[in-house]
Amino acid sequence: MLTDTERDEYLAEIRRQVCSHCKEKPEGGPPCAPLGKPCGVELYLPELIDAVHAVHDEAMEPYRQSKEKHVCARCAYLHSCFCPCPLDYWYGPVIQAIENVDKRRERRERGHRFVSGLPAPTKADLAEATLAYERAVGLWTGCDWTTQFGNLDLDLNGWTAAEAESMAVEATDAEEVEDWTAAAQWLAQVEQNASLAESQAALAMTAANAGEWSEALEHARRAVLLEFAAGRPLWHGLPLTWQPLFNAIKDAALRTADEPKAEPTSVG
Ligand code: SF4
Ligand code: SF4
Incomplete structure (x- = not known):
């Protein structure tokens, strides 16, 4: 279970690496959901993080399958005629952003152990x-x-x-x-x-x-x-x-x- 601080750190990194380049963000966004643009990044962030954490692979396919299982399977738009969110397109950079935060947290924990020692x-x-x-x-x-x-x-x-x-x-x-x-x-x-x-x-x-x-x-x-x-x-x-x-x-x-x-x- 993510704490609010952890969740905020992942979201800030995704905002920085993904949302800042996203052509689908509505004017004034993000956040995009209140402006009528549903997006998995905002609707399913904890599930998205779980999906990435469930995989450690060089290939993209296992990450894609994990997203289908953890995120899209519970999304109301799954069986609609189109996916309104750009998650498929941005999934690679989203993975990169989540893994960057993981690496930072790992280094912070190492640093904490270092000063405690x-x-x-x-x-x-x-x-x-x-x-x-x-x-x-x-x-x-x-x-x-x-x-x-x-x-x-x-x-x-x-x-x-x-x-x-x-x-x-x-x-x-x-x-x-x-x-x-x-x-x-x-x-x-x-x-x-x-x-x-x-x-x-x-x-x-x-x-x-x-x-x-x-x-x-x-x-x-x-x-x-x-x-x-x-x-x-x-x-x-x-x-x-x-x-x-x-x-x-x-x-x-x-x-x-x-x-x-x-x-x-x-x-x-
Ligand atoms: S649509 Fe999704 S990826 Fe694009 S800016 Fe909004 S939250 Fe970010
Ligand atoms: S089913 Fe479509 S709209 Fe829903 S999270 Fe997955 S990609 Fe986004």
Whole structure:
């Protein structure tokens, strides 16, 4: 059973990866159902998520069958002369969006286990830094902003390097092959930066936990710089994933520096 927060995260990702490109959305949507446009994304979201979670396969057919079973089988429109929702057309990107959220959640859980496993902090209260770390881990894993990439203005938002590589292999047009090949390389670089930034953040937490403040700050700074270098841009309105961790570690380091030193006790 999904919590409201989990449901909201899946829906937000589908809105970002699918609805933003959907040609069938009514004016003013989404949400589309109140505007008279029924869509499985809104009517059957928990079932749709179950349908994707029931399958782990490279091929599309098992996913399609799972959707028929979990979603369409209970839909009032199943036996009508046409399906009013664009779910068939958008099902691939919907699967991608759901699996992206799954990967993020997995990384967040790993991050949570990581900070829980750290020994108790030695010098300062690291509650803020721990919170910042747990909030950020798994948030940025690849290209999650709109692009106009290459000659074909590809929007790579939500695409992985592996998916772009498949597109390059399947493409027949020379220009498409060239663009998808370049996109795969660029996406791989973005994914690598995201992963390195996450490693730097983990190192920052380990160092902070040991009271090694300058080392912790340096790792947190590198995490922020890797995000800049990947081009995950502030001008697209995305907040920097690791900036709050950097700020929290800096604050904790300053607090520690301000702590009064223990007065030497005089003997005799
Ligand atoms: S019709 Fe469905 S896929 Fe299209 S915008 Fe509305 S909810 Fe999203
Ligand atoms: S039966 Fe048609 S309208 Fe209903 S969820 Fe499936 S694709 Fe959408």
